[in-house]
């Protein structure tokens with residue numbers, strides 16, 4: 295069963311997983327806050343990534359298939375970096391989306407810059423047009439605006455085609471297409487008669503980097519940017535890491551941190567936001583081994599999601615087509631998930647795994663590069679000199695075993711922490727019916743989160759609020775806290791209701807202190823998914839649960 299996004303968003307708000315940022319002031323589009331349970335969930339996602347990439351990198355996740363052993367280290371680099379970084383990396387000139395303005399309403403719309411995607415959506419829309427349909431029958435709903443949600447789209451469509459509201463049935467809505475196709479071209483194909491009503495300017499570039507100024511003067515020379523990706527922090531520290539730690543190629547540098555993009559149409563809950571967290575790793579290897587490492591990381595990263603509970607039915611590994619590849623990339627694959635807000639058969643990107651060649655290290659050494667034929671050359675400005683100078687530092691690597699000096703190639707798995715968190719949440723959401731203590735069937739919402747990701751690992755309940763049970767339960771609760779295991783204590787309401795409260799937030803185990811606890815020093819442990827209950831001596835429960843949630 296696919297549950298609707300509305301249900302998941304409602305649960306997130308009801309139980310304090312995610313809130314709109316600055317909600318009491320009406321919210322701020324594209325920004326989100328994590329509440330008490332959401333912050334635990336997201337911390338666990340981060341931790342699972344860090345464990346897999348750094349702490350236990352050669353123990354978990356198919357190390358056997360790796361071409362050789364390797365090292366992994368972490369860094370934490372600053373959000374604002376030297377402005378030259380973004381000029382050399384290409385973000386200053388190229389990190390743009392296409393945008394059009396509506397001359398009438400003065401509102402802005404994002405045009406999808408990926409041509410393939412546009413053609414795909416138009417084809418789909420065309421496929422759905424019934425024989426002999428009038429232009430008014432079809433209207434694409436992706437005219438999402440910067441500061442508005444999408445709910446008045448019908449009104450806008452009516453206005454757009456000059457129709458009265460009783461004619462709303464004439465409109466056919468194709469919802470949830472991720473980005474807006476160029477409206478004018480779309481209209482030419484689908485609704486040529488409506489063209490004269492279009493009041494949109496021609497598309498123009500819109501840079502997605504947030505700009506700020508350093509110091510008090512605030513001149514153009516003091517302009518700086520909030521990073522739109524964390525990756526550059528690893529590239530510019532490549533030499534520092536080589537010189538200061540004992541890593542030998544092949545090795546990876548990883549970091550988790552905030553990135554910022556002034557998305558024109560933030561939407562779909564936390565999926566596309568303006569402030570988000572990335573989990574990125576740059577893996578430096580010898581050019582001759584780079585394809586083998588690309589395959590390795592692509593497969594390993596896919597497995598990370600399935601190991602943590604995403605069903606392989608809803609997760610795909612999509613290799614980019616030749617046209618989609620960045621000009622420096624030999625191969626890129628996206629890990630994509632069938633989010634509930636997408637139409638059937640469509641997937642949203644969770645992570646991109648890219649073979650980046652030596653593009654990044656070379657640019658940061660020599661200056662901004664561009665493609666000429668099959669070669670990368672330093673891009674020249676109007677005066678024939680390099681348009682943006684690199685650092686001038688030698689970023690090559692000397693292998694003291696083979697006595698060879700070379701510029702490493704890079705494999706980059708770049709994941710979004712918020713998108714992964716959202717995917718785990720969507721995947722976990724289930725509704726079912728379970729008998730309560732009187733045997734009556736009750737509806738329940740249950741988050742079937744992997745125990746490693748669950749915000750609360752265990753809840754401890756006294757069966758009744760007397761006979762020493764609350765004190766005993768509180769003692770067990772404190773023992774869990776001492777062992778560093780996130781636990782909850784609850785003595786309010788009937789036991790069945792307490793179970794359901796915990797099911798709804800994905801707590802995998804509930805422990806009940808009852809009459810037998812007081813006489814025989816044993817407790818029951820209930821499993822969220824199987825509903826099985828087992829009885830264990832009190833002194834064994836912490837170890838027992840610790841093993842299950844690791």
Ligand code: ATP
Pocket residue numbers: 523555557564565566567568569570571572643644645646708709710711712713714
């Ligand atoms: P998209 O095509 O969806 O805009 P992208 O290809 O630009 O994404 P990358 O630059 O490859 O994304 O960034 C790596 C990862 O960072 C993405 O796979 C995604 O998980 C995350 N990410 C990128 N942009 C956003 C955003 N606006 N909100 C939340 N996560 C994001």
